[in-house]
Amino acid sequence: MSRDVQVARPADPIQEVAARMGAGDFGFLPVSDGTALVGTITDRDIAVRGLGQGKPGSAPVSEVMTSTVTTVLDSDDLKSALDLMASARIRRLPVLDRHGNLVGVVSLGDLSARVKEKSVGETLETISRAG
DSSP states (O other), rough: OOOSOOOOOOOOHHHHHHHHHHTTOOEEEEEEEEEEEEEEEHHIIIIIIIIGTOOTTTOOOOOOOOSSSEEEEEEEEEHHHHHHHHHHHOOEEEEEEESSSSEEEEEHHHHHTTTHHHHHHHHHHHHHHOO
Protein backbone atom coordinates (compact mmCIF):
# COMPACT_ATOMS: atom_id res chain seq x y z
CA MET A 1 0.00 0.00 0.00
CA SER A 2 1.18 3.49 -0.78
CA ARG A 3 0.71 5.67 2.30
CA ASP A 4 2.04 8.96 0.93
CA VAL A 5 -1.06 9.68 -1.13
CA GLN A 6 -1.87 13.00 -2.72
CA VAL A 7 -5.54 13.89 -3.03
CA ALA A 8 -7.57 16.10 -5.32
CA ARG A 9 -10.38 18.33 -4.14
CA PRO A 10 -13.72 18.54 -5.97
CA ALA A 11 -13.13 22.17 -6.99
CA ASP A 12 -9.58 21.64 -8.29
CA PRO A 13 -9.29 22.38 -12.03
CA ILE A 14 -8.72 19.22 -14.07
CA GLN A 15 -5.73 20.83 -15.82
CA GLU A 16 -4.00 21.33 -12.45
CA VAL A 17 -4.73 17.73 -11.43
CA ALA A 18 -3.46 16.44 -14.77
CA ALA A 19 -0.23 18.42 -14.30
CA ARG A 20 0.22 16.96 -10.79
CA MET A 21 -0.34 13.47 -12.19
CA GLY A 22 2.26 14.07 -14.89
CA ALA A 23 4.81 15.51 -12.46
CA GLY A 24 4.30 12.64 -10.02
CA ASP A 25 4.09 9.92 -12.68
CA PHE A 26 0.76 8.54 -11.43
CA GLY A 27 -2.67 8.33 -13.01
CA PHE A 28 -5.00 8.09 -10.02
CA LEU A 29 -5.99 10.34 -7.14
CA PRO A 30 -8.57 9.95 -4.41
CA VAL A 31 -10.87 12.98 -4.21
CA SER A 32 -11.68 14.28 -0.77
CA ASP A 33 -13.83 17.07 0.55
CA GLY A 34 -12.32 17.87 3.91
CA THR A 35 -11.75 14.47 5.49
CA ALA A 36 -14.49 12.70 3.52
CA LEU A 37 -13.55 10.58 0.51
CA VAL A 38 -16.04 11.64 -2.19
CA GLY A 39 -14.60 10.10 -5.32
CA THR A 40 -11.60 9.20 -7.41
CA ILE A 41 -10.14 10.67 -10.55
CA THR A 42 -7.89 9.06 -13.14
CA ASP A 43 -5.99 10.36 -16.10
CA ARG A 44 -8.56 8.49 -18.20
CA ASP A 45 -11.43 10.36 -16.48
CA ILE A 46 -9.75 13.64 -17.41
CA ALA A 47 -9.19 12.54 -21.01
CA VAL A 48 -12.54 10.86 -21.69
CA ARG A 49 -15.07 12.63 -19.45
CA GLY A 50 -13.27 15.94 -19.51
CA LEU A 51 -11.40 16.83 -22.67
CA GLY A 52 -13.21 14.22 -24.76
CA GLN A 53 -16.51 15.90 -23.94
CA GLY A 54 -15.20 19.38 -24.62
CA LYS A 55 -14.70 20.50 -21.04
CA PRO A 56 -12.06 23.19 -20.53
CA GLY A 57 -8.99 22.63 -18.36
CA SER A 58 -10.61 24.92 -15.81
CA ALA A 59 -13.50 22.46 -15.29
CA PRO A 60 -13.64 21.20 -11.70
CA VAL A 61 -12.70 17.65 -10.76
CA SER A 62 -16.27 17.13 -9.53
CA GLU A 63 -17.49 17.19 -13.16
CA VAL A 64 -15.34 14.26 -14.29
CA MET A 65 -14.57 12.20 -11.18
CA THR A 66 -16.00 8.82 -10.33
CA SER A 67 -18.34 9.35 -7.38
CA THR A 68 -19.02 5.74 -6.51
CA VAL A 69 -15.88 4.67 -4.68
CA THR A 70 -14.94 1.10 -3.92
CA THR A 71 -12.68 0.98 -0.88
CA VAL A 72 -10.95 -1.52 1.35
CA LEU A 73 -10.21 -1.30 5.07
CA ASP A 74 -6.65 -1.36 6.34
CA SER A 75 -7.64 -4.38 8.44
CA ASP A 76 -8.79 -6.42 5.41
CA ASP A 77 -6.52 -9.19 4.16
CA LEU A 78 -4.80 -9.04 0.78
CA LYS A 79 -6.95 -11.77 -0.77
CA SER A 80 -10.05 -9.72 0.05
CA ALA A 81 -8.53 -6.72 -1.73
CA LEU A 82 -7.71 -8.84 -4.80
CA ASP A 83 -11.20 -10.33 -4.87
CA LEU A 84 -12.74 -6.87 -4.57
CA MET A 85 -10.56 -5.51 -7.38
CA ALA A 86 -11.55 -8.43 -9.60
CA SER A 87 -15.28 -8.18 -8.89
CA ALA A 88 -15.34 -4.37 -9.29
CA ARG A 89 -12.87 -4.52 -12.24
CA ILE A 90 -10.59 -1.85 -10.80
CA ARG A 91 -6.80 -1.60 -10.48
CA ARG A 92 -6.54 0.68 -7.43
CA LEU A 93 -8.38 0.86 -4.12
CA PRO A 94 -8.39 3.66 -1.58
CA VAL A 95 -7.64 2.21 1.86
CA LEU A 96 -9.60 3.51 4.84
CA ASP A 97 -9.07 3.04 8.55
CA ARG A 98 -11.88 1.99 10.87
CA HIS A 99 -12.93 5.64 11.23
CA GLY A 100 -13.34 6.09 7.47
CA ASN A 101 -10.17 8.15 7.05
CA LEU A 102 -8.03 7.68 3.94
CA VAL A 103 -4.75 6.03 4.95
CA GLY A 104 -3.43 4.94 1.57
CA VAL A 105 -4.03 3.40 -1.83
CA VAL A 106 -3.39 -0.21 -2.80
CA SER A 107 -2.74 -1.15 -6.41
CA LEU A 108 -2.29 -4.39 -8.29
CA GLY A 109 1.43 -3.63 -8.33
CA ASP A 110 1.47 -3.39 -4.52
CA LEU A 111 -0.38 -6.69 -4.22
CA SER A 112 1.77 -8.53 -6.74
CA ALA A 113 4.70 -8.36 -4.33
CA ARG A 114 2.65 -9.92 -1.52
CA VAL A 115 0.35 -12.48 -3.11
CA LYS A 116 0.98 -15.48 -5.35
CA GLU A 117 1.59 -14.31 -8.92
CA LYS A 118 -1.21 -16.54 -10.19
CA SER A 119 -3.75 -14.69 -8.03
CA VAL A 120 -2.61 -11.30 -9.27
CA GLY A 121 -2.56 -12.53 -12.87
CA GLU A 122 -6.08 -13.89 -12.56
CA THR A 123 -7.25 -10.62 -11.02
CA LEU A 124 -5.67 -8.59 -13.82
CA GLU A 125 -7.26 -10.88 -16.39
CA THR A 126 -10.67 -10.41 -14.77
CA ILE A 127 -10.24 -6.64 -14.58
CA SER A 128 -9.08 -6.39 -18.19
CA ARG A 129 -11.87 -8.51 -19.65
CA ALA A 130 -14.24 -6.52 -21.85
CA GLY A 131 -17.46 -5.48 -20.14
